[in-house]
Amino acid sequence: MIAATGLAARAGSFRLVDISFEVPQGGYGIVIGPAGAGKTTLLEAIGGIVPITGGRVVLGGRDVTAVAPDARNVGLVYQHGYLFPHLPVEANVAYGATDVAIGRDLIRRFGASDLWHRDVRSLSGGERQIVALARALARRPSVLLLDEPFSALDPRRRASVRRELRAVHRETGFTVLQVTHDFAEAGLLGDVAILLDGGRLLQAGSPEDVFRHPASPYVAEFLGAENVYAGELRAVDAGQVDPGDTQAAEHRAFEFRMVPGGFSMIAVGDAVPGPAHAVIRAEEVVVSLAGMESSARNAYRGRIVEIAASGALVRVTIDVGGTPLVAALTTRSVRDLGLAAGMTVYASFKAMAVHLC
Amino acid sequence: MGYRVASVVTALAASALLLFLTVPVGQLVAAGGASGLAQLGHDAELRDALVLTAVTATGATLLGVLGGTPLAYLLARRRFRGRGVLAAVLDLPIVIPHPVAGIALLLALGRRSPAGSALMALGLRLTGSVTGIVCAMLFVAAPLYLSAAREAFARVDPRYEAVARTLGDPAWRAFRRVTLPLARRGLVAAAVVMWARAISEFGAIVILTYNPKVASVLSYDRFTSYGLGAALPVAAVLVLFAVIPLIALRTLRYDRSAAGL
Numbered sequence: 001m002i003a004a005t006g007l008a009a010r011a012g013s014f015r016l017v018d019i020s021f022e023v024p025q026g027g028y029g030i031v032i033g034p035a036g037a038g039k040t041t042l043l044e045a046i047g048g049i050v051p052i053t054g055g056r057v058v059l060g061g062r063d064v065t066a067v068a069p070d071a072r073n074v075g076l077v078y079q080h081g082y083l084f085p086h087l088p089v090e091a092n093v094a095y096g097a098t099d100v101a102i103g104r105d106l107i108r109r110f111g112a113s114d115l116w117h118r119d120v121r122s123l124s125g126g127e128r129q130i131v132a133l134a135r136a137l138a139r140r141p142s143v144l145l146l147d148e149p150f151s152a153l154d155p156r157r158r159a160s161v162r163r164e165l166r167a168v169h170r171e172t173g174f175t176v177l178q179v180t181h182d183f184a185e186a187g188l189l190g191d192v193a194i195l196l197d198g199g200r201l202l203q204a205g206s207p208e209d210v211f212r213h214p215a216s217p218y219v220a221e222f223l224g225a226e227n228v229y230a231g232e233l234r235a236v237d238a239g240q241v242d243p244g245d246t247q248a249a250e251h252r253a254f255e256f257r258m259v260p261g262g263f264s265m266i267a268v269g270d271a272v273p274g275p276a277h278a279v280i281r282a283e284e285v286v287v288s289l290a291g292m293e294s295s296a297r298n299a300y301r302g303r304i305v306e307i308a309a310s311g312a313l314v315r316v317t318i319d320v321g322g323t324p325l326v327a328a329l330t331t332r333s334v335r336d337l338g339l340a341a342g343m344t345v346y347a348s349f350k351a352m353a354v355h356l357c
Numbered sequence: 358m359g360y361r362v363a364s365v366v367t368a369l370a371a372s373a374l375l376l377f378l379t380v381p382v383g384q385l386v387a388a389g390g391a392s393g394l395a396q397l398g399h400d401a402e403l404r405d406a407l408v409l410t411a412v413t414a415t416g417a418t419l420l421g422v423l424g425g426t427p428l429a430y431l432l433a434r435r436r437f438r439g440r441g442v443l444a445a446v447l448d449l450p451i452v453i454p455h456p457v458a459g460i461a462l463l464l465a466l467g468r469r470s471p472a473g474s475a476l477m478a479l480g481l482r483l484t485g486s487v488t489g490i491v492c493a494m495l496f497v498a499a500p501l502y503l504s505a506a507r508e509a510f511a512r513v514d515p516r517y518e519a520v521a522r523t524l525g526d527p528a529w530r531a532f533r534r535v536t537l538p539l540a541r542r543g544l545v546a547a548a549v550v551m552w553a554r555a556i557s558e559f560g561a562i563v564i565l566t567y568n569p570k571v572a573s574v575l576s577y578d579r580f581t582s583y584g585l586g587a588a589l590p591v592a593a594v595l596v597l598f599a600v601i602p603l604i605a606l607r608t609l610r611y612d613r614s615a616a617g618l
Contacts, residue, residue, distance in 0.1 A: 012436075049519040069522035070531075076523040082516050086538045096524025132520075139524055 001025040001060055002046060002143055002175050008054030009045035014199060016041050018055070021204040023192045025060065028169065029177040030190035030207065034222065037196040039179040040078075043145040046177065047076045060142050060175070072143070075136030075174075079148040081128035083120040089131050090116050096139040103138030109164050110134060111157070125152030130161060137168060144169075146178040162189070195219060212281070213355050220279040220357065226315070226326035227280040231258040233273045233356065236266070256354065262323035266297040267354035277357050284353035285327035287316060288346045289337055299348035300325065304341050307334065318347050382596055389593030396590045403591055406575040407598060413487060413571065414555035417494035421502045421551050426544065429506035430532070434515065444507075451500045458496055459564025466492060489565035494555035502551035509543025510536065546606055553602040557595075572598065 007019040016038045023029035031039045044050040046057055048069035056065040064072050083092050093103035093116075107113055112130045115123065123131065129152050136144060150158045166189065169176060178189065193207040203215040214220035220228045233254045254271060256278045257264040267278060291299065302320035309315075313328045316339060325347055329339075339345065397404055432444055450458055466483045467473045473483055483489045513536050521531035537544075559573040570578060572595045580588035 044519065047519070047523050049522065068527065069519070070525050070527050072523070074523050076520060078516055078520070082514070082520045084517060084521075084535055084539075095521070096526070135524070141523075145523075 001027075001058070002029060002177055003058040004042075004046065004055065005058075006055030007042075007045060007052065007057060009041060009050050009052050011041045011044065011050045014038065014041060015053075016045060016199045019196075019201045020055075021192065021194050021201065023175055023177060025175060026169075026173045027175055027191040028189050029175075029192040029194060031177060031179045031194045031196060032181070032223075033196035033202075036198070038199040039196055040147050041199070042194075042196065043076065043147055043177060043179060046143070047074045047145050048072050049076070073139075073141050074143040074145055075139055075141035076145045077129070077132045077136045077147065077149045079129075079151055080125070081132035083123070083128050083131055083135070085121055087120070089118045089120055089123070092120060092131055093135045093138055095135060097135075098138070098140050100138075102140065103134055106134040106137050106168070107131070109168070110161050111164075126154065126157060129153060133161070133165065137172075140172070140174075142174055144174050144176045146176065148179050148181065151181075195222070197222070214279055214357055216357055217277040217279070220277070220355075225279045226282045226328075227278075227285070229256075229258050229262065229278045229323070231256050231262075231264075231276065231278060233267075233271055233276045235273050253351070254356065256356070258323065263300055263320050263325075265349075265354055266351045267356055268351045269354070269356045271356040279355040279357060280325075280349055280353055281355075282315060282326045282328035284349045285325060286348050287318070287327045287329060287333075287337065287339070288348070291346045294348060295350065296348040297351045298354070299346060301344065301346055304339060304343045304345060307339060307341055318345060320347065385589070386593050386596055389589035389591075390597060393590030393592075393594035393597070397594065402570070403572075403575065403594065406570050406572045406591075407594065409487070409490070409569055410556050410571040410573070410595075410598070413490040414494055414498075414552050417491045417498060417555045418502070418548055418552045420491070420495055421499040422544075422548050425499055425503045425506055429503050430510050430536075432503075433507045433510035447503055448500050450496055451504075455497055455558065455560025456564055459493060459561035462489075462492055462496055462561065462565060483565060485566050485568060487566075487569065490562055490569075490571055493561035493565050494558050497558050497561050498551045498554035501554050502547045505547030505550055506540075506544050509540040509547060512543060513539045549602045549606045553599060553606070556602075557599055 002023040004019050004021055007016065009016040019042060021029070031042060033039050041050055045052055046059070048064065048067060052065055056063055058064065059072060059074065083089075084095065087095070089107075090100075090104075093107060094100040097103045104116065107116060107130070110130045110133065112127065112134075115127055115131060120128065120131070129149055133146075133149055150162060153161060190207045192204065193210040194204045195202040195210060197218075202219050203210050210219070211223055214223055214225065217228050217230070233256055236253050236255045252268065252271070254267050254269070254273070255264055256267050256276065259275075265278065286294075286296065291301070300318075300320040302318040302325065304316060305319045305324070306317040307314060308317075309331070310328075312330065314331055314334045316327045316329055316334065318325045318327065327347055393403075397407075428447075432440065453461075462483065464470065465472060466476060468477055468482070468484070476483065476488070481488045483492060517535050517539060518531045521535045522528070526534060557573060558571075559577065562571055563574055563577070567574060572591065576588050576591040576595055579591050
């Protein structure tokens with residue numbers, strides 16, 4: 001378990017302020033945030049590398065705020081590996097290992113047995129990351145701190161190493177805190193997502209919660225939610241919400257009107273009337289060629305202004321009365337519907353898909 | 358046209374400086390090197406002076422390494438109030454004239470000073486002694502070691518140490534197993550520079566200890582007592598003696614770049 005309460009730390013002129021979160025025993029925490037957010041400093045504070053100036057850190061139920069790094073039983077893997085250049089790979093892996101055989105087995109599991117006798121200066125960036133990971137795990141830490149540990153691996157190897165790390169994690173039961181820029185990785189690996197910016201905690205919770213219910217428009221935009229609108233909320237009769245949507249019925253219903261202008265929408269949630277932001281993830285927007293009866297309370301007619309491929313998905317931007325609404329569709333859906341810029345289409349999303357913040 | 362003129366002027370200036378630095382030393386070795394080496398066979402005073410120079414310079418260097426390494430590490434790694442002032446004070450012996458350094462040492466450690474009295478009580482005399490020579494060498498050469506050793510430590514990314522700490526090493530063991538090996542070449546080079554500076558020292562030594570004579574004092578003594586002809590072989594041998602650490606230093610630097618460190 002990793003628990004930070006009101007954690008403050010200083011690294012040079014950079015300060016980490018009032019960070020509180022908890023990753024349960026055996027859990028997988030993900031730290032995300034822009035460059036300079038303090039992600040690495042957070043790992044170093046938990047590892048005891050940078051001095052803690054306030055708050056406390058509890059690892060596995062033990063308060064380690066004033067404990068030296070060597071007595072915390074943490075493994076730390078930096079993005080660049082920091083393999084000891086004066087030692088060969090095997091000596092690096094064996095450096096703090098409880099048993100060298102464990103390190104050798106880990107190297108094998110990560111598909112890098114051929115590196116065992118190599119000089120570390122001859123390794124590629126990705127190979128260094130694998131060896132650094134094996135070195136940290138060979139010590140059997142109770143907490144593993146990972147700073148973008150897969151960033152230098154090619155996509156195929158990244159997937160296999162990530163899978164194997166997940167397997168080792170399940171077998172051994174240590175707690176992980178990993179820094180990443182890859183939001184897909186955050187969704188894949190994380191039990192807890194911790195979002196930082198400027199040395200402060202913006203939001204912490206389950207990745208699904210953080211991604212679907214960002215605490216602020218900034219968080220929403222940072223996490224890649226394309227549809228973020230400013231406006232006013234007005235409470236409305238819950239009857240306007242789909243009666244079949246039982247989850248929605250438990251919430252209050254609102255009409256959200258954009259300010260200064262734009263389309264309005266029905267939303268449900270735990271919010272108060274007044275100025276607010278509405279966030280709709282592009283994946284929640286359905287596009288059709290004709291208006292259709294559905295449970296979605298929000299449906300609009302608009303014109304496609306842009307179609308842009310983004311990995312396996314295609315971002316379709318629809319102009320709805322002068323306001324852009326982005327939908328994420330699969331390449332096949334775009335092809336089957338014959339979508340093209342300039343076409344008139346219908347876009348819809350459920351009231352529950354609108355996150356109010 | 359302007360570029361060509363600038364190139365010619367630059368080349369001339371560089372060549373002039375190169376000749377200025379190498380010709381006197383080359384002439385000295387050419388004129389006195391062979392006779393100096395031959396003189397080593399029958400000139401006991403010259404042999405003694407060279408041995409004394411080597412021994413005292415080595416002693417001063419060992420003391421400098423012993424005390425300077427932790428100090429250099431502290432200055433490279435820790436941020437504390439007064440760090441800049443401390444670094445400047447430690448560099449001071451480099452910039453003050455060396456006879457002045459000798460006078461300062463005499464004042465601080467001479468027989469009339471409290472520290473000097475304490476040394477006398479321990480049987481260590483600053484003037485006219487090997488102790489005085491070592492002190493003078495240490496005073497003028499240790500700042501060079503400190504400065505280069507500080508750079509050597511600063512070049513080692515502290516995150517290597519951080520990783521070692523999380524792998525179970527207490528601070529001292531992480532220093533010994535990781536930082537020290539990674540800074541080793543830089544530290545050895547720093548020690549070689551200090552040794553080279555120590556064997557060439559004259560100004561501070563001559564204030565504290567004229568006798569027994571180190572090589573630099575002997576060459577000065579021969580020059581003032583017997584003239585250039587007598588001083589030449591001694592001076593040439595001292596130059597050849599000084600070449601040893603320079604070659605060692607260049608070899609270390611070559612190895613370092615060849616190893617990609």
